[in-house]
Amino acid sequence: EVQLVESGGGLVQPGGSLRLSCAASGFTFSSYWMSWVRQAPGKGLEWVANIKEDGREKYYVDSVKGRFTVSRDNAKNSLYLQMDSLRAEDTAVYYCARKVGLGLPFDYWGQGSLVTVSS
Amino acid sequence: DIQLTQSPSFLSASVGDRVTIACRASQDIDSYLAWYQQKPGKAPKLLIYTASTLQSGVPSRFSGSGSGTEFTLTISSLQPEDFATYYCQQLHSYPPGFGGGTKVEIK
Numbered sequence: 138e139v140q141l142v143e144s145g146g147g148l149v150q151p152g153g154s155l156r157l158s159c160a161a162s163g164f165t166f167s168s169y170w171m172s173w174v175r176q177a178p179g180k181g182l183e184w185v186a187n188i189k190e191d192g193r194e195k196y197y198v199d200s201v202k203g204r205f206t207v208s209r210d211n212a213k214n215s216l217y218l219q220m221d222s223l224r225a226e227d228t229a230v231y232y233c234a235r236k237v238g239l240g241l242p243f244d245y246w247g248q249g250s251l252v253t254v255s256s
Numbered sequence: 257d258i259q260l261t262q263s264p265s266f267l268s269a270s271v272g273d274r275v276t277i278a279c280r281a282s283q284d285i286d287s288y289l290a291w292y293q294q295k296p297g298k299a300p301k302l303l304i305y306t307a308s309t310l311q312s313g314v315p316s317r318f319s320g321s322g323s324g325t326e327f328t329l330t331i332s333s334l335q336p337e338d339f340a341t342y343y344c345q346q347l348h349s350y351p352p353g354f355g356g357g358t359k360v361e362i363k
Contacts (some may be wrong), residue, residue: 182354242290246299
């Protein structure tokens with residue numbers, strides 16, 4: 138059974154940093170692109186970042202470029218999102234998701250991890 | 257960036273109704289469109305991809321159609337468990353954005 142479990146969320150002050158983790162199981166992690174998608178309270182879905190199977194290609198939404206870094210450790214079946222210079226508008230539930238393939242969507246999602254940026 | 261406009265943003269329907277949700281892309285995305293269902297407090301669930309391919313395990317009352325810039329998600333006979341918010345997503349080019357969502361509520 139495919140499972141994605143996020144951790145690392147919490148309350149952080151504006152300008153602070155947080156690192157989210159996503160532990161994957163039930164599939165060959167190193168064979169899939171992985172993604173982060175977020176959802177602000179009461180709002181819609183926003184794609185945040187993608188990372189290729191080997192970690193050599195990464196893509197970000199403009200609003201997080203230069204502040205967020207996606208990475209993965211295939212030996213540990215884990216995906217990460219390092220979030221720096223956090224802003225109030227980054228407050229959201231962050232989901233990790235498995236991407237089926239090029240031009241294809243996210244077929245499995247984690248339960249989400251809430252990040253709250255507030256003083 | 258490609259913009260996706262969903263309509264309506266809210267609809268009220270009864271069990272057994274046929275429901276259609278539209279998604280319009282700001283430019284041609286071929287068939288690179290997916291549909292998700294999200295219930296409160298839960299992660300989104302993939303329903304349909306490449307505009308009309310039903311994800312494994314999704315009931316056949318869900319169907320998708322369209323290509324280019326106009327797409328639709330149809331629920332042939334609304335069931336109690338279908339009351340949720342539905343999102344379209346384009347996967348033609350970066351960023352792979354989502355539509356604003358359509359909330360389907362009980363009439």
